Amino acid sequence: MDFTAEKKESESNTENAHPTTLDSSSQLASALDSNNKEIEERQARELKAARIRRIIEAEGIPYTYLCCHAFIDYFLRNLAQIDITVPPRDKVFILGDGNVKEAFVTEADVGTLTIEAANEPNALNKTVRIRLPKNYLTINEIISLWENKIGKTLEKTYVLEEKVLKDIKGRYFLGLFFSKALKKLEKNNYFDIDSVIWPDGNCENARFW
Numbered sequence: 078m079d080f081t082a083e084k085k086e087s088e089s090n091t092e093n094a095h096p097t098t099l100d101s102s103s104q105l106a107s108a109l110d111s112n113n114k115e116i117e118e119r120q121a122r123e124l125k126a127a128r129i130r131r132i133i134e135a136e137g138i139p140y141t142y143l144c145c146h147a148f149i150d151y152f153l154r155n156l157a158q159i160d161i162t163v164p165p166r167d168k169v170f171i172l173g174d175g176n177v178k179e180a181f182v183t184e185a186d187v188g189t190l191t192i193e194a195a196n197e198p199n200a201l202n203k204t205v206r207i208r209l210p211k212n213y214l215t216i217n218e219i220i221s222l223w224e225n226k227i228g229k230t231l232e233k234t235y236v237l238e239e240k241v242l243k244d245i246k247g248r249y250f251l252g253l254f255f256s257k258a259l260k261k262l263e264k265n266n267y268f269d270i271d272s273v274i275w276p277d278g279n280c281e282n283a284r285f286w
Contacts, residue, residue, distance in 0.1 A: 134202075141200045145187055145207040146180040153181060156223060157216060164223055168232045175217040175235065180208040 133140050147157075155161045156169055190207050194200045214222075224230055 140202060141194045142204040143187065143191055143194055143207055144204060145182050147182070149181045149183045149212070152179075153219065156220060165231060166227060166229065168234065169220055170234050170236050171216055171220070172236050175220070176215050178213055178215050180206070181212040181214060181219075182207050182209060 130140075130142065147153075154163065156164050157172075158165060158170060186209065187207060190205075194205050220231065220233070
């Protein structure tokens with residue numbers, strides 16, 4: 078992104094400036110509550126992205142940050158299992174107790190809600206959390222949906238945090254999702270607007286997946 082070009086544009090048309098919309102992980106700028114080295118390394122990368130936010134704000138560039146959680150195509154295609162690419166039909170591993178809610182979203186949904194945010198005056202210079210009510214689910218709820226779809230109950234194994242952190246070593250995107258679910262970091266205080274204020278009729282619904 079050319080911040081200089083954005084700055085010149087905003088200076089020349091400050092009254093009608095269009096917000097710079099960024100799509101980022103919900104973990105950006107969050108403080109992960111863990112002494113684990115892998116988590117700390119992820120936090121360091123996220124803080125670099127957070128510094129980009131501060132540069133944008135310091136330069137007076139109009140912005141809207143869109144923060145999304147777990148992509149449906151990435152996490153639901155295998156029920157958030159490690160090392161498989163299709164949903165399991167016999168056994169499933171669940172981190173923690175499986176009761177932490179997560180906001181699942183598709184890339185297309187991010188695009189739809191980006192347009193909504195760009196047309197929303199109240200979203201200017203704000204941070205928007207992408208959270209579709211129908212896709213705000215726990216892993217246990219997701220697994221239940223899958224069991225109903227295939228007509229079979231899966232054998233469930235609940236995995237301790239220590240094993241999960243070991244298994245995700247070096248896997249950045251998995252770490253973002255799993256560290257959040259383990260530490261219950263969903264309730265962050267850096268969101269200004271929740272996307273639930275916009276209708277989600279045109280978005281993907283995980284309940285029918």
